[in-house]
Amino acid sequence: MFNHPKYRSRAKLAEWKALSSHKKKVGDLHIKTLFEENPARFEHYHLRHENIMLDYSKQPITPETLDKLMSLAKACNVENWRHRMFTGQVINTSENRAVLHTALRTPDNTPVIVEGEDIIPQIRTSLARMKKFCDKLRKEKKFTHIVNIGIGGSDLAPAMVHEALKYYSDRDIHVHFVSNMDGTNLVETLRLIDPEKTLFIITSKTFTTQETMANAHSARQWLRERLGVYDVSKHFIAASLNIEATKEFGIDEEHVFPIWDWVGGRFSLWSTIGLSFCIAIGFDNFQALLDGAHSMDQHFLNAPMDKNMPILMAMIGIWHRNFMDLPTLSITPYDQYLRLLVPYLQQLDMESNGKAVDRKNRPVTYKTGPVVLGDIGTNAQHAYFQILHQGSTIVPSDFILVAKTHNPIGVHHKMLLSNALAQSKALMEGKKDADPHRCFEGNRPSNTIVLDELTPYTLGLLLALYEHKIFVQGIIWNINSFDQxxxxxxxxxxxxxxxxxxxxxxxxxxxxxxxxxxxxxxxx
Known part of the structure; x- marks a missing residue:
């Protein structure tokens, strides 16, 4: 398949050239004009799947634009690559690995074969171990401090989920995250904890990651000094595939939870890498997170391409990056619990698609992944929104809203949502003014994603949506989104x-x- 002419250069595809011509045809089409021509535009440019809604009506696209984008997706074999990923075929070609984070959240027992072995029983056994361990810890309260030591996907993802689902957490269990090589990160954390009541979780697939192992060894030494004993194995567990290294460190094999080669670090929160937040929120909520992600998996697998949230978001991003020449994406969640979402998505997107070589080891001749920036609203409005509204470079935006708050107080939530709606409206419409300093050109594109409520299930929907969007874009660019x-x-x-x-x-x-x-x- 890789020798097919269509895989030699995406920019030479007829469908790619058609989009380039289309961009010249539509020119500087103003989004406000599209609404004036079709006041019911929202009805035709939004999707809902269960508890999540995507509004993409504030994008500079027409039905013709969408048709041409879908034609490009078909020409790039997105559907076939999607099938290959879900069925365990090798799509991480540089490392010769399957990519099966989706298998971690499927309730289906249909075999998924990797190197001749069905991985589903392994996943079921691992989940059962997690449930038993977390249930026991939460019941006994022997440990009231959980310290997750990891970096990259072993830190950004669990820290983000723990914060996002804090409403559901047991407040008698305090979860801390240590990632940085800077000793300050560890030292300041150690000042907060009681050594007798602390469990350290070392999250490293290889158990050789430089930053993680430096922090792990220092934490072990600190514990030995405080407890006055050499054997501190009862205070350490690990999520790793390197049993020999974890044993050498002093962790009993029964306290090592598996992570597999076919799970990439930035896609690993659905695995035992999520032990820290699973302990905090309980296994039932962890399962609900998996269920939400699985629901989005099924939507991605089965919805028609033009009614498929991840594919639509991906192709709109392709339109921005490759045909409108917009190099940046802003993401603004309007929910305090989602304050760590942007750093997580930065790794997910930029580590996946920050590539300049295609799957045949040739330099690409077109732009690939965007630079992702962002912060929570309304803080972001007072930080970098000036450049979104009046900067010389147009920055597309994703706004993420939560309809129902867990913490109703006065009119706070109405004010929060009103600000989000006002920002997307202002970016689209702009404002004329005799004073050029107060003039807003508008025509700044945005998506708005709305969750009914922030729950483990809806968080799973949201995270899987972005995972699949990024996967699709990698396929369009013909790059490997799964190495780094x-x-x-x-x-x-x-x-x-x-x-x-x-x-x-x-x-x-x-x-x-x-x-x-x-x-x-x-x-x-």
Whole structure:
């Protein structure tokens, strides 16, 4: 299949060229004009799936635009790649791995075969172990402090979910997250906890991640000093596939929860990487999170392409990035519980699609993943929204709203939602003014996503929506969204610098900048 002419360059596809011509035809089409021409535009440009709604009416697109975008998706074989992912075929080609985070949340016992073995029984066994462990911990309250030590997807994802679902958490159990190599992160966390009542969870697939293992060893030493014993194994568990390394660290094998090669780090919150927040919210809520994601999986698998939320969001993003030449995406959740969502989505999107080489190892000839920025509303309005409204570069936006709040107080929630609606309206319409400083051009595109309520189930819907959107875009760009080679070079160079940190910088075989900065640091 990879030798098919259509895989040689996406920009040479007839469907791609048709969209380029279409962009010239529609020119600077103003979104406000589209609403004037069709006052009922919302009715034709929104979708609802269970407890989530997507409004994409404030996009500079016409029925012809959508038809051409769907034609491109078909030409790029999105449906076939989707099937390959869900059935366990190797789509992470650079690492020769299947990509099966979706299998972690399926209730279906239909076999999914990886390297000749059905993985579904492994997943069922792992979930049963998680349930038993979490139920016991929550009942006994032997540990009231849970410290998750990990980085990347082993930190951003569980920290985000824990914060998002804090309303459902047991407030007698305090969950902390340590990720940074900076010792301050660990030290300040250790000041908050009681060693006797603390359980550390080391989350690392390989159990060799530099930052994670440095923090894990320091935490173990701290615990030994406080408890006055050498064996602190009862205070450590791990989510890892490296049994030998976890055993060497001192963690009993019965306290090692599996994570598999076919689960990428940034897609791993559905696995044992979620132990920390599972302990906090309880396994039933963890299962509801999985169920919500599975529902979005089924929508992605079965809905027609032009009524498919992930595909529509993906293709609108392609329109922005490749045909309108818009390099950035702003995401603004209007819910305090979602304050960590943007950093999570930044990794999910930019680590997945921040690639410039296609699946045949050739430089791409078109733009790929956007730069993702954002913060919670209304804070973001007072931080960077100025550039959204009047900046010289147009920045498409995703607004995420929650209809029902868990914490009704006065008119706060009405004010919050009103601000969100006003921002998307202002970005679309703009405002004329005799004073050029107070003139807003408008025509700034946005999606609005509305959750009925922020629950484990709806959070699962939302996160899976973005996962699949990013997957589809990777297919359109013909890149591998499931490796992260760009992360490795800095780690390798850091290891070399650490080995030589105490040497005279002038003797190192390195550039003058690195040498000069190192010499300056050591002089202070």
């Amino acid at each position: 080679c760009g992360v490795e070079l800095g780690k390798t160079l850091a290891g070399e610098i650490i080995k030589n940190f105490d040497k005279d910088p002038r003797t190192l075989q390195t550039d003058s900048s690195t040498c000069g900065i190192l010499e300056h640091l050591k002089s202070l």
